[in-house]
Amino acid sequence: MMMEKAERTEAGQTGHVARSDDGANPIAPQPDIPETGPAKRRLESRRKLMEAARRLFVERGYHATRPQDISREAGVGHGTFYLHFDDKLDCFLAFGDEAASELDVIIAAHLVSVQTLDDAVLEMLRGIFEYSRKNPGVLAAALTDISVLSTGEEVDRVVPADRWSLGWGRFLAEMQAKGHVAPDVDTTLAGYLIVGAIRQGGAYASLNGLDRDSTIEAMAKLFVRALK
Amino acid sequence: MMMEKAERTEAGQTGHVARSDDGANPIAPQPDIPETGPAKRRLESRRKLMEAARRLFVERGYHATRPQDISREAGVGHGTFYLHFDDKLDCFLAFGDEAASELDVIIAAHLVSVQTLDDAVLEMLRGIFEYSRKNPGVLAAALTDISVLSTGEEVDRVVPADRWSLGWGRFLAEMQAKGHVAPDVDTTLAGYLIVGAIRQGGAYASLNGLDRDSTIEAMAKLFVRALK
Amino acid sequence: MMMEKAERTEAGQTGHVARSDDGANPIAPQPDIPETGPAKRRLESRRKLMEAARRLFVERGYHATRPQDISREAGVGHGTFYLHFDDKLDCFLAFGDEAASELDVIIAAHLVSVQTLDDAVLEMLRGIFEYSRKNPGVLAAALTDISVLSTGEEVDRVVPADRWSLGWGRFLAEMQAKGHVAPDVDTTLAGYLIVGAIRQGGAYASLNGLDRDSTIEAMAKLFVRALK
Amino acid sequence: MMMEKAERTEAGQTGHVARSDDGANPIAPQPDIPETGPAKRRLESRRKLMEAARRLFVERGYHATRPQDISREAGVGHGTFYLHFDDKLDCFLAFGDEAASELDVIIAAHLVSVQTLDDAVLEMLRGIFEYSRKNPGVLAAALTDISVLSTGEEVDRVVPADRWSLGWGRFLAEMQAKGHVAPDVDTTLAGYLIVGAIRQGGAYASLNGLDRDSTIEAMAKLFVRALK
DNA sequence: GATGAATGAGCGTTCATTCAT
DNA sequence: CATGAATGAACGCTCATTCAT
Known part of the structure; x- marks a missing residue:
């Protein structure tokens, strides 16, 4: 049945936006962006939809945004x-993936030449807050708990919060290897705690x-x- | 808005369960429970509804639970x-308030005779995890982000996460007054950070x-x- | 998943209309039809819906009839x-089951005292055409091929055409036992052939x-x- | 109505495959097939579409097949x-016309040198079942009741079942003229009855x-x- | 002639809430 | 006080068809 459905579903769907490597990374492979023809129209439509979706998900939240609102x-x-x-x-x-990618780029730029843990943490937070200032509400929306959204099916999807948590964890592990983080710290757990703290703390800060x-x-x- | 709503309701709405004094204060005022008569029936209905609601909100989440399901x-x-x-x-x-009150009682019991910050934090976490073990899923459900639930209107209602954050903040302020917490710590912010960390960390721990x-x-x- | 769906589906649904035994059968067990209360409302709604559905399925056919048309x-x-x-x-x-039951009653009445095969076939056809005259279009609609309607799922449902075919088959078998039908006739197959012939022939007769x-x-x- | 539709279409619409003379007449006029050029491309596209349509209409039925599916x-x-x-x-x-034409050819071949009614009926049935064996599901799909397909408008188009019924009727009339069929038989009606019987009986036979x-x-x- | 992205009216269905009983 | 049938606006989604390229 799912096969049948899949079969009858329109092709499209290159999956969630190709991660853009530019930003901190200077040499980005140029994906062939067609300048004309139907493929260009398609890309334009998708871009318009993504922008509209971001605007509405941020403004109204997931449940108050209807697909037809996004289309209109x-x-x-x-x-x-x-x-x-x-x-x-x-x-x-x-939308969440896109935001995650954008934030990754910003944070990477902030981390380019930091040496100490203090600087690294500070710069990461600065990156996050810079992104939040430029894109108000986007992170809060993207961090929305997926389990509240889905109707019980696709819990296996990687949610941005986990992705960032693991990212922090990896970063902390590196720092630990260099002796900047205490050896008794469970870096993965710490990664999750920090992301949780940032989410809740950020909400508090912006609310107040x-x-x-x-x-x-x-x-x-x-x-x-x-x-x- | 809430006023308007309240006006619409004729019945004597016990409303949101009488709050214990907030934060870590264990003793809630005992409402007089009638042993017979229509008031007893009323209370029984409410109890049955609350139990059903808890079961379903935990099992299925907010959006997948319909009032009809709870009633049935x-x-x-x-x-x-x-x-x-x-x-x-x-x-x-x-439901969230009820869970909060129950947790408050447990935490209060855990804090009865702690002296140091180390013990206090440890006991608080123990209380939370004890409650989570006895009531699996309840905290996660109760902590559900309110903004994801509402359709844009009633963001003014107090959400459990904030209540707990403030509770932690007050507790930390007390500890700070006694010299157990560094004087440069913004205790309110720290309260929020800790609740956020616990939420995300708890999810990570239970998932893995x-x-x-x-x-x-x-x-x-x-x-x-x-x-x- | 199907379980979940079933669980969340409203109760209702006593299944497809209780077959009415009255007509030829004199002693019918009186099902308790409530004269008041919600059950009566429920029954009235169902009756109104069934009547509307019949009217529209007959007039417009299955695909051109929308649930909301029936409701209105x-x-x-x-x-x-x-x-x-x-x-x-x-x-x-x-709707199909209801029509089938009604036709069964009429045919049973027509067969009450026939003796010969000639009379039996004649009376059956008279019953069918009498029903068609009183309920124009209903049989044609009820005989609609279910495989054209379903989207691949519930092909196991017994469709009226099969029910009638088997009925004719049984009847012919009885007649064969009494020597009224040639012994070399496959009565089941003949039952199907006759129903098919009636359907196509009836359409031809009414069209022309x-x-x-x-x-x-x-x-x-x-x-x-x-x-x- | 069909006129209006035809007017809307610019392309040179070969339209419904050139009909063989109807009924049991085997020889269809050979349309000149171009070997090269745009006309050839056109015919190739059409052939591919017809084959795809047949496959899908047979496999999924009319309503579950979308034009896009056929194209793909x-x-x-x-x-x-x-x-x-x-x-x-x-x-x-x-698709139905094509199937009808193919079946006509087969039946014509079967009837080439039959003399008696017994042989004729037997050979016709053999032709039908031979076709069914070689093209499983095609006849069932082609015989789909048109009234179930249309949404109330175009009931005036000729449906294969009628075409075959009339064909049988003409054939029976010929046989009647030769004295092979009882003079009191309404050959047109009998034609319809036989097609109906075959349809229902064939379904029964293949199902069981x-x-x-x-x-x-x-x-x-x-x-x-x-x-x- | 061929393409395939775009269209939007319309589909079947849900569910938070009301109200007659 | 309790009931549960009824409600209907709103939902997410489909698909036969069009048209710019």
């Missing part, structure tokens, strides 16, 4: 939405209009103390 | 649901089947280090 | 439709406005000759 | 479908895995008896 906001027909996404959840996850720089410093101080 | 699971008529709750969200928040005791110790160590 | 025609809300039927196909099958009585006689003559 | 299966662009067919129903009818030869003989015996 994008200026394409309702059916076009389903030409590019399997369903609403697929669209949301694509806290000063960004002092929040960053306060958080960095706590994290660094915990890890050293 | 409770063995009462569908209309009875709206005799006890303004709407579905009200019911969910009542980590040993409870060592997780608690690892988390406690990190928190204490950060705060001292 | 019945004068009930759209949701009420799904309180009484799992889905559109379920409603159509209930043939005289009913002479058509019946012509068909009866052919059937009897084939069987003797 | 045929390996041509989706738009090409509408270069060759007015709409989906037009394509289905073309009946032996082909004995089924043919049983059916032939009944038909011949009825007609003599």
Whole structure:
């Protein structure tokens, strides 16, 4: 049955946006972006849909955003939405992946030449807050707990929060290898704790209009103390 | 808005369970439980509904649980649901409050005679994990992000996560006053960070089947280090 | 998954209309039809829906009839439709079953005191055409090939055409036992052939406005000759 | 209505395959097939579409087959479908016509030198079953009731079942003229009855895995008896 | 002639909530 | 106080058809 469904589903769907390597990484393989023809139209539609989806998911949240809202906001027909996404959840996850990729780029840029743990943590937080300032609400929306969204099926999808948690974990492990993090720290667990802390702390800070720089410093101080 | 809603409801709405004094205060005022009469029936219905709601919210999540499911699971008529709750969200928040109160009691018991910050953090975490073990899934469900639930309107209702964050903040402030927490720590922010860390870390631990005791110790160590 | 769905489906659905035994059978067990209360409302809604469904399935056919058309025609809300039927196909099958039961009653009445094969075939056809006259289009609609309707799932449902074919087969077997049908006739196959012939022949007769009585006689003559 | 539709179509629409003279006449006029050039491409596309349509209509049925599925299966662009067919129903009818023509050829071959009614009926049935064996499911699909397909509009198009019924009728009339069929038989009606019987009986036989030869003989015996 | 992305009316269905009993 | 049948706006999604390239 699922096969049949898959068979009858429109082709499209190159999956969730190809990760862009540019930014910190100078030499990016140029994916052949067609300048004309149907493929160009297709890409344009997808871009319009992604932008509209981001806008609406951020503004209204997942459940208050309907596929037809996204289509209208994008200026394409309702059916076009389903030409590019399997369903609403697929669209949301694509949005989350996109945000994750963008943030990765920013953080990579911030980490380019840091040496100490203090700097690294500070720069990571700065990267996150910079992204949040430029893209208000995007991280909060992208971090939405997927288990609340799905109706029991696709719990196996990797959610951005996990991806970032593991990223922090790997980073901390490197730092630990260099002696910057105490040897008794479970770096993977710490990665998860930090992401959780950032999510909740960020929400608190933005809700209560806290000063960004002092929040960053306060958080960095706590994290660094915990890890050293 | 909430006023308007309250006005719409005729029935005597016990509303959201009487709050224990917040935070870590263990003793909740005992409401007088009638032994007979219609009031008893009413309370029984409510109890059955609350139990059913908890079961279903935990098993299926908020969106996959319909008021009708709760009523059926409770063995009462569908209309009875709206005799006890303004709407579905009200019911969910009542569930969250109930869980919060139960957890408060447990934590209070754990804190009865601790003296040091180390012990306090450790015992708090032990309390949380004990509750999680006895009530699997309840905390995760109760901590569900409210913004994901509402359809854009009622973001003003207090969510358990904030309540606990503030509780931790107050507790840390007390500890700071006694000199157990470094004076440069923003205790409110730290409270939020810790709750966020616990949420994400707890999910990680339960998902990956980590040993409870060592997780608690690892988390406690990190928190204490950060705060001292 | 199907379990889950079943669990979340509304109760209702006593299945396809209880066969009415009255008509030829004098002593019918009186099912307790409630005269008041919600059960009565429920029954009334179902009856209104069944009548509307019959009207529309006959007038427009299966695919051109939408559940909401049936609801509107019945004068009930759209949701009420799904309180009484799992889905559109379920409603159509209930309609088919109802028609089958009604026809059974009529045919049974026609067969009450026939002795010869000639009379039996003639009376059966008279019963069928009488029903068709009183309920124009109903048989044609009810005989709609189910395989054309379903989307590949529930092919195991017994379709009216099969039910009638088997009925004819049994009847012919009885007649064969009494020596009224040639011993070399495969009565089951003959049952199917006759139903197929009636369906196609009936359509032809009604389309070309043939005289009913002479058509019946012509068909009866052919059937009897084939069987003797 | 068909005129209007035809006007809408610019392309030179070969339309429904040139009909062989109807009924049992075997020889169809040979359309000149171009060996090269754009006309050849056109014919190739059409052939690919027809083959794909047959495969899918047989496998999935009319409603579960989308024009896009046919195009993809045929390996041509989706738009090409509408270069060759007015709409989906037009394509289905073309498929039915094609099957009818093929069957006509086979039956004509079977009838080449029969003399008696018994032989004729037997050979016709043999032709039908031979075709069914070589093209499983095609007849069942082609015989799909048109009224179930259309959404209320185009009931005026000729359906294969009628075409075959009339063919049988003409054949029986010839036989009647030669004295092989009883003079009191309404040959047109009998033609319809036989096609109906074959359809229903064939379905029964294939569903229950009946032996082909004995089924043919049983059916032939009944038909011949009825007609003599 | 061929393409395939785009279209949007319309589909079948759900579910939070109401209200007559 | 409790009931549960009824409601209908709104949902996510489909697909026969069009048209710019």
